[in-house]
Every structure is written in structure tokens, then in C-alpha cells.
Amino acid sequence: MSYRIYIAIFLFSSYLSFTLWVYTYGTSGDPEKLIMSKEAYQGKLLYQQMNCASCHQIFGLGGYLGPELTSIMSDKGKNLNYVASFLKYGSKQMPAFDLDSLQVKELVAYLSYVDAASGEGVQVEGLN
Amino acid sequence: MDKPHQIQSHSMVRLPVFFISLALVFLFFGLFFGLIGSFQYVFPVWLRDSLPFSRIRPLHVSLVISWIFTASTGGLYFYIQDYLKRPLYSERLGWMHFILLSIVSLLTILTYASGKFGGREYLEFPALLGVPLILYWLLFMINFFKTVNVKLKAAPIYIWMWSTGLVFFLITFLESQLWLLSFFGENLIRDTTVQWKALGSMVGSWNMLVYGTAFYVMEKISGNSKVTNSNQTFFFYFLGLTNLMFNWGHHTYIVPASPWIKHIAYIISMTELLILFNIIREWKISLDTAKKNFHLIPYRFLIAADLWIFVNLILAIAMSVPAINRYTHGTHITVAHAMGTTIGINTMILFSSLCYLCDRFSLIKFNRFRRHFHIGFWISNISLLVFWISLLISGFFKSVMKDTKSHQELMSYISPYFKVISIAGIIMFIGFSVLIYAILHITLRIIVEKKNGI
Numbered sequence: 001m002s003y004r005i006y007i008a009i010f011l012f013s014s015y016l017s018f019t020l021w022v023y024t025y026g027t028s029g030d031p032e033k034l035i036m037s038k039e040a041y042q043g044k045l046l047y048q049q050m051n052c053a054s055c056h057q058i059f060g061l062g063g064y065l066g067p068e069l070t071s072i073m074s075d076k077g078k079n080l081n082y083v084a085s086f087l088k089y090g091s092k093q094m095p096a097f098d099l100d101s102l103q104v105k106e107l108v109a110y111l112s113y114v115d116a117a118s119g120e121g122v123q124v125e126g127l128n
Numbered sequence: 129m130d131k132p133h134q135i136q137s138h139s140m141v142r143l144p145v146f147f148i149s150l151a152l153v154f155l156f157f158g159l160f161f162g163l164i165g166s167f168q169y170v171f172p173v174w175l176r177d178s179l180p181f182s183r184i185r186p187l188h189v190s191l192v193i194s195w196i197f198t199a200s201t202g203g204l205y206f207y208i209q210d211y212l213k214r215p216l217y218s219e220r221l222g223w224m225h226f227i228l229l230s231i232v233s234l235l236t237i238l239t240y241a242s243g244k245f246g247g248r249e250y251l252e253f254p255a256l257l258g259v260p261l262i263l264y265w266l267l268f269m270i271n272f273f274k275t276v277n278v279k280l281k282a283a284p285i286y287i288w289m290w291s292t293g294l295v296f297f298l299i300t301f302l303e304s305q306l307w308l309l310s311f312f313g314e315n316l317i318r319d320t321t322v323q324w325k326a327l328g329s330m331v332g333s334w335n336m337l338v339y340g341t342a343f344y345v346m347e348k349i350s351g352n353s354k355v356t357n358s359n360q361t362f363f364f365y366f367l368g369l370t371n372l373m374f375n376w377g378h379h380t381y382i383v384p385a386s387p388w389i390k391h392i393a394y395i396i397s398m399t400e401l402l403i404l405f406n407i408i409r410e411w412k413i414s415l416d417t418a419k420k421n422f423h424l425i426p427y428r429f430l431i432a433a434d435l436w437i438f439v440n441l442i443l444a445i446a447m448s449v450p451a452i453n454r455y456t457h458g459t460h461i462t463v464a465h466a467m468g469t470t471i472g473i474n475t476m477i478l479f480s481s482l483c484y485l486c487d488r489f490s491l492i493k494f495n496r497f498r499r500h501f502h503i504g505f506w507i508s509n510i511s512l513l514v515f516w517i518s519l520l521i522s523g524f525f526k527s528v529m530k531d532t533k534s535h536q537e538l539m540s541y542i543s544p545y546f547k548v549i550s551i552a553g554i555i556m557f558i559g560f561s562v563l564i565y566a567i568l569h570i571t572l573r574i575i576v577e578k579k580n581g582i
Binding site (some may be wrong): 025041049055064067 | 374
């Protein structure tokens with residue numbers, strides 16, 4: 001067999017091992033503490049269904065038209081009511097998505113989870 | 129060296145021509161929606177409620193990514209037959225691939241237009257549409273590997289690259305859907321890390337398809353196979369493969385993923401584009417003027433890709449430094465990098481491939497559009513440069529001010545650059561439309577003539 005095949009096999013084996021390692025030990029902090037509450041998980045699904053990532057980023061994933069949301073809940077001058085108000089009524093750039101109160105609550109729970117998780121999961125336990 | 133007027137058999141040309149035509153339609157509409165999206169930065173209220181950015185962006189992103197994959201696929205279906213001097217394993221499988229791709233694309237556009245999303249970055253379509261997508265990719269893989277059927281150790285670099293691109297797209301696409309399992313989906317850090325892993329490597333997979341195409345065209349233009357079989361080229365390939373597998377971690381500097389992922393990524397991230405740049409540079413030097421002029425237009429697009437590799441290399445190296453990445457992440461500097469690579473590198477290589485193919489399919493028709501190719505080439509590249517620089521400047525201001533100004537203040541401050549971006553976008557759209565028109569005209573004439581038995 002050509003040495004090129006050996007290199008390819010070596011690299012592919014390394015890739016598979018690395019992948020398994022990332023899946024199991026790729027996160028900092030205690031993975032158990034990073035499990036979402038049911039409400040936050042519903043908020044995450046809603047975030048995806050509304051395609052919020054087209055305008056907003058979370059951990060660098062998403063567009064740039066709107067503000068980054070990773071730590072929006074703890075940013076200076078912003079709080080739960082501020083975020084809920086935007087979600088419900090929109091803004092100059094953001095359309096009003098006609099969300100009901102439960103949906104707003106779920107999205108706020110998700111964004112609170114994200115904010116806490118950005119601190120390596122240490123505060124997430126309290127959310128659950 | 130191949131004679132450009134070499135007549136190709138009907139069955140050899142038919143399938144690639146359909147893929148190329150579809151790819152150009154994707155590019156046209158992808159650019160169009162990109163343009164509309166850029167207008168929404170300048171006129172925020174415009175189309176806000178009727179066609180919001182949440183619909184425009186996925187239309188733009190999906191269509192442009194589809195352009196890259198479909199144009200590569202069209203070229204690949206021709207090049208493997210050309211290389212092996214035999215037909216595809218199954219033309220019928222190729223047509224099934226084409227029909228499924230067309231259906232999935234149409235359904236994707238309809239779901240976006242109606243506001244139904246899966247909402248994952250870059251793959252915003254509902255997860256269910258992933259099933260037919262996997263199916264047509266499998267058909268493509270079966271057809272490719274059954275057709276090629278040569279020993280890898282004797283195969284040139286482009287066969288290795290195409291094989292890698294095909295396999296890794298399937299792996300990374302499946303990986304990108306792991307969020308559907310609660311083990312990944314309910315742990316955001318794990319989900320985000322795996323999503324970056326999948327997307328980072330997926331970009332590597334399409335780069336393999338595109339760079340493989342570049343090597344094939346280079347070999348054909350230069351008339352010797354030295355560059356596609358040399359140890360240096362294979363060194364580059366394995367380095368590229370290592371990048372594809374491990375380099376994605378530089379996206380996770382801001383994610384609380386494990387530090388070792390970031391350390392590995394940083395070590396690896398400095399190399400791939402530099403090597404490709406060197407290879408193309410050496411190839412260019414080795415080429416004599418006669419060969420350049422014989423294939424002047426494909427050659428020009430490859431040289432443009434070479435220059436875009438150079439400028440994006442500098443940007444990529446800078447962005448991979450964690451201290452700089454902390455400021456540039458989440459700014460339009462990242463967009464400049466994405467545009468520079470997908471338009472400057474991938475699209476220029478693909479236009480080189482398409483021009484080479486048109487040249488091969490019909491020299492007479494190709495010559496009729498030489499003026500269009502020259503005009504389109506210069507307009508698209510100059511406007512892309514202005515577009516790219518404006519993105520960098522707006523990103524620079526955002527990166528230095530994002531900790532002190534609110535989002536609204538920032539957007540207001542950099543809005544003049546968004547205007548320049550939009551104007552450059554209009555000109556770029558015109559430039560690429562000229563190229564699209566010329567190639568579509570040639571391919572559609574070929575389809576009509578073949579259908580009428582001319």
C-alpha cells in the first residue's frame with residue numbers, strides 16, 4: 001500500500017477519536033449542570049422556528065443585523081422586561097412576531113439559560 | 129494539452145450542462161437576495177414586515193452554498209468521464225440526483241418564503257428536508273465511486289480531493305443534525321461546539337470539491353500532470369485534510385468549550401491557504417504564454433482566485449489569533465472573510481471551471497462571448513474588492529467600539545459603510561449577471577441543440 005493511504009488512514013482514525021472526545025469531554029464545566037429546563041428548551045426550539053439566528057448571534061452563530069444575544073440578560077441597562085418588550089412589540093428593525101405570553105416566557109427562559117451558560121455553566125443550576 | 133475545440137459526446141455533456149445551468153440560476157438568485165439583504169442594513173424599515181431579514185438571509189445563504197456545490201458537481205460529472213475516458217457508471221443515477229436536488233431546492237425556497245424554518249445557522253431549512261438531501265448525496269457518491277473505481281495510490285490529487293469532499297460532506301451534514309438528539313440538543317455548549325465542528329468541516333468538504341476542480345483545470349491548461357501528482361501537492365492535500373478535521377475549533381474561542389479544542393485549532397489554522405497559494409504560484413510561473421493565451425479566460429479566473437487567497441490568508445491568520453479574534457468575532461470582519469473565500473476564491477475557481485467547460489463544449493459559442501467574460505471578470509472583481517474593504521472597515525469600527533457603544537449607536541455610526549457595501553453589491557451583481565448570462569446562453573443553446581439532434 002502507498003504511504004499516502006497510510007497517512008489517510010491515520011488521519012481518519014485520529015478524526016474519529018477526536019470526534020468522540022469532543023462529543024463526550026468537549027465542554028468545560030459539569031455537563032449535568034448544562035442541561036436545559038423544559039421551558040428553556042421550548043424557548044430554544046422557538047428561537048430556531050422563528051429563525052432568530054438570521055439577525056442575532058449566540059456564541060458567534062448567527063447574523064449581524066441585530067445585537068448579539070449571548071449575554072443580553074445580564075448586560076448593563078437591560079433586564080427581563082427590556083428583552084420581553086422587544087420580543088412582544090419588535091423595534092424599528094425587528095418585526096413584531098405576534099408572540100403570546102407563554103412564548104415570550106419561554107424565549108426569556110432560553111436567553112437566561114444562554115447567559116448563565118456563557119459563564120461555563122456555573123449559574124445554570126439555579127435556573128432549573 | 130487538450131484541444132479546446134475537441135467535440136464531446138452527447139451523453140458526456142448533457143448531465144453536466146444541466147447541473148451547471150441550475151448552479152447559475154442558484155447564483156443569480158443568491159446574489160439577488162444578498163443584495164436585498166444589504167439594502168435592509170441601509171433602509172431598516174423597508175420590507176421589514178413583508179419580507180423580513182429572517183427570510184432573506186437564509187434564501188441568500190442557501191442559494192449561494194447551493195451554487196458552490198452544484199457548480200462543483202456539474203464539473204465533476206464531466207471531469208471524471210474526461211479523465212477516465214469512459215461514461216458514468218449510471219447516467220440514470222445522475223438524473224435522479226439532479227431531479228431530487230431540484231425538488232429539495234424548490235421545497236427549501238418555499239419553506240423559507242412561507243416562514244417555516246429549522247433555524248440552524250447556514251442550514252435553516254426544516255430538518256425533514258435533510259432526508260432527500262442525504263438521499264441524493266448518496267446517489268452522487270455511488271455514481272462517483274462506481275465510475276472512478278481506480279486504485280487511490282495511483283490516482284491524481286483531484287480524485288483524492290473529490291472523494292474526500294464527497295465523504296466529508298455526508299459525515300458533517302449528519303453531524304450537523306445531531307442536535308435532534310437530546311444528548312446534544314439539551315446541552316447548549318455541547319450543541320454549539322458540535323455545530324461549529326460540523327459547519328467548520330463542512331466548509332472544508334466543499335473546499336475539497338472546489339480545489340479538486342481547480343487542480344483538474346490547472347492540469348488541463350498546463351498540459352502536464354506534474355502538479356497534480358507531486359509530493360508537495362499531496363503534502364498540501366493532507367494538510368488541508370488535517371485542517372478540515374481539526375481547524376474548526378478557532379470558531380469556538382468565545383464558546384466555553386474545552387481549552388484543548390482551541391489549542392489544537394490554533395496550531396493547525398495557519399497553514400492551508402499558504403500552501404495552496406504557493407502551488408498556484410509555482411504553476412503560474414511554469415506556464416508558458418502560449419498556454420495562457422490558449423485558455424486566457426479560465427486562467428484569469430484562477431489568477432484572481434490566487435490573489436484572493438493571498439488577501440484572505442492574511443485576514444485568516446489575523447483572525448485566528450485569540451487576542452484579535454476576541455474583537456473581530458461578531459463583526460463584519462468575519463463576513464469579509466466569508467465573502468472573500470466564497471466569492472473571491474470558490475466562485476472565481478468555479479467560473480474558471482465553467483469557462484473551461486464552455487470552451488471544451490463549444491469553442492465557437494465560447495468565442496462569441498469573450499467580451500462578456502472580460503467585462504464580467506473585471507466588474508465582479510473590482511466591485512468585490514470595494515465590497516470586501518468596506519466590510520473590513522465597518523467591522524473594524526464595530527470591533528473597537530462594541531464594548532462602549534450600544535448596538536443602535538454602532539449601526540448608526542457605520543451606516544455610511546453599509547451604503548458603500550450596498551452600492552458595491554449592486555455593481556457586483558451586474559458583473560456576475562454578465563458572466564451568468566454568457567454561460568447560461570452557451571449551456572442552454574447546447575441543451576436545445578442536443579435535444580434537436582444538431
